Amino acid sequence: MATETHEAAGHAAEAAAPGMPQLDFTNWGNQIFWLLVTLVVIYFVLSRIALPRIAAVLAERQGTITNDIAAAEELKAKAVEAEGAYNKALADARAEAQRIVAETKAEIQADLDAATAKADAEIAAKVAEGEKAIAAIRANALESVKVVAKDTTAEIVAALGGEADANTVDAAVAARIKG
Amino acid sequence: MNVATEAHGAESGGLVFHPMDQFIVKPLFGGDTIAWYTITNVTLWMALAVVAIIAMMVLGTSRRAIVPSRSQSVGELAYGFIYKMVEDVAGKDAVKFFPYIMTLFMFIVFANFLGLLPMSFTTTSHFAVTVVLALLVFLTVTITGFVKNGAGFLGLFWVSSAPLALRPILAIIELISYFVRPVSHSIRLAGNVMAGHAVIKVFAGFAAIAAVSPVSVVAITAMYGLEVLVAFIQAYVFTILTCVYLKDALHPSH
Numbered sequence: 355m356a357t358e359t360h361e362a363a364g365h366a367a368e369a370a371a372p373g374m375p376q377l378d379f380t381n382w383g384n385q386i387f388w389l390l391v392t393l394v395v396i397y398f399v400l401s402r403i404a405l406p407r408i409a410a411v412l413a414e415r416q417g418t419i420t421n422d423i424a425a426a427e428e429l430k431a432k433a434v435e436a437e438g439a440y441n442k443a444l445a446d447a448r449a450e451a452q453r454i455v456a457e458t459k460a461e462i463q464a465d466l467d468a469a470t471a472k473a474d475a476e477i478a479a480k481v482a483e484g485e486k487a488i489a490a491i492r493a494n495a496l497e498s499v500k501v502v503a504k505d506t507t508a509e510i511v512a513a514l515g516g517e518a519d520a521n522t523v524d525a526a527v528a529a530r531i532k533g
Numbered sequence: 534m535n536v537a538t539e540a541h542g543a544e545s546g547g548l549v550f551h552p553m554d555q556f557i558v559k560p561l562f563g564g565d566t567i568a569w570y571t572i573t574n575v576t577l578w579m580a581l582a583v584v585a586i587i588a589m590m591v592l593g594t595s596r597r598a599i600v601p602s603r604s605q606s607v608g609e610l611a612y613g614f615i616y617k618m619v620e621d622v623a624g625k626d627a628v629k630f631f632p633y634i635m636t637l638f639m640f641i642v643f644a645n646f647l648g649l650l651p652m653s654f655t656t657t658s659h660f661a662v663t664v665v666l667a668l669l670v671f672l673t674v675t676i677t678g679f680v681k682n683g684a685g686f687l688g689l690f691w692v693s694s695a696p697l698a699l700r701p702i703l704a705i706i707e708l709i710s711y712f713v714r715p716v717s718h719s720i721r722l723a724g725n726v727m728a729g730h731a732v733i734k735v736f737a738g739f740a741a742i743a744a745v746s747p748v749s750v751v752a753i754t755a756m757y758g759l760e761v762l763v764a765f766i767q768a769y770v771f772t773i774l775t776c777v778y779l780k781d782a783l784h785p786s787h
Contacts, residue, residue, distance in 0.1 A: 373553060374553055374556070375553060375554075375556040375557045375558060375659075376556060376658070376659050376660045376661070376723065376727065377660070378558075380567065381558040381567045381573070381575075381661070382661040383568075383569040384558065384567050384568065384569050384570075384571055384573055384575065385558065385573075385575050385656075385659055385661035385662055386569075386661055386662075386665050387569045387570065388573070388575050388576045388579050389575075389579065389656070389661070389662050389665055389666075390665070391579075392579040392580070392582065392583055392640065393636060393637075393640060393669075395583050396582075396583055396586055396636045396639060396640055397632065397633065397636045399583075399586065399587055399590070399591060400586075400590060400632055400635055400636055400639065401632035401636075403590075403591050404590035404591050404594065404608070405590075405612065405631070405632055405635065407591075407594050407597060408590070408594055408608060408609055408612045409612075410597070411594065411597050411598070411599070411601070411605075411609070412609065412612070412613075414597075414599060415599050418599055
């Protein structure tokens with residue numbers, strides 16, 4: 355295969371020798387020799403030094419990234435946990451506050467109710483007392499009216515020239531007051 | 534060589550075109566004869582490629598930083614690029630060929646780009662170089678194929694999915710295409726690189742005429758941009774074809 359191409363190219367070279375330095379086969383040996391030297395050097399530099407080094411760096415970077423992501427995940431989980439704890443504490447505090455408020459309200463209500471009942475009882479007692487006094491006064495007043503009426507009737511009868519019969523006057527006054 | 538340059542000199546009038554002179558192999562330290570060991574411009578530019586590769590892949594990565602410097606990331610990029618290519622195209626078991634394929638890619642890409650420097654010599658524009666590279670790949674692939682699969686490697690030429698009557702014909706076609714691979718593999722690379730450089734030189738020759746020199750400068754710039762692309766693409770193509778051929782050797786079934 356190779357020799358075929360070389361021969362074919364060789365004929366072309368004779369025809370176009372001044373045109374193409376590529377087809378001047380006198381220097382092929384030189385070029386091939388230096389090419390092989392170059393390739394061997396590059397191959398050893400790459401396979402012994404450069405490629406393992408780059409592979410190691412890439413692997414290390416991949417490892418670092420993986421670790422960092424794992425650490426970040428962990429921190430995120432921790433943050434979520436902390437947030438949960440905070441929310442729970444907040445809810446607890448709120449419930450406690452509400453409980454205290456309700457308790458205090460109930461206490462105040464109880465005090466208030468007791469005070470109201472006591473006040474009501476006192477008021478009722480005062481009212482009863484007052485009513486009794488009013489009743490007494492009214493009875494007194496009726497008595498006085500009777501007396502005054504009898505006296506007045508007796509005086510009027512006397513002034514008219516009659517003689518006042520105490521029993522008659524009493525009966526008449528009693529009948530009037532009743533009516 | 535000298536005969537060639539003199540021939541050019543004789544035909545030159547006002548316009549001087551020597552588009553191919555840039556490809557002449559010359560001894561670096563005088564003398565006319567080129568023996569196989571003579572230090573030539575080929576030696577110089579190949580050595581520069583080696584130096585550049587060492588600078589990027591060894592010195593650039595010397596700090597082994599977790600957060601890479603610029604040069605280290607370029608080295609890592611090249612590593613990842615070729616590693617992924619070998620793994621994706623040729624399969625997981627081809628990874629042991631990775632240093633070899635990396636060597637080919639790094640040499641070609643650096644030779645191509647160094648060849649784009651003004652006054653430089655492009656080693657990959659020579660068939661002597663690309664034929665050797667392609668033959669190395671061809672031999673590696675063929676030997677690996679037979680070592681790994683024994684006679685089963687010949688199954689590559691016997692298309693079992695085709696009708697029986699067609700198989701002998703297909704076998705001949707497959708066989709021819711298999712042996713044409715190193716030819717196309719080598720000529721594609723050298724041809725592309727050489728053609729681009731020669732065209733740039735031709736445009737540069739036109740720059741001697743004052744009236745067309747602006748056009749010529751624009752054309753050189755455009756061609757140069759194209760050549761920058763070609764320099765990378767041809768290295769890429771050579772490498773990926775190597776991987777494709779290697780896949781045939783490792784998994785010859787169609």
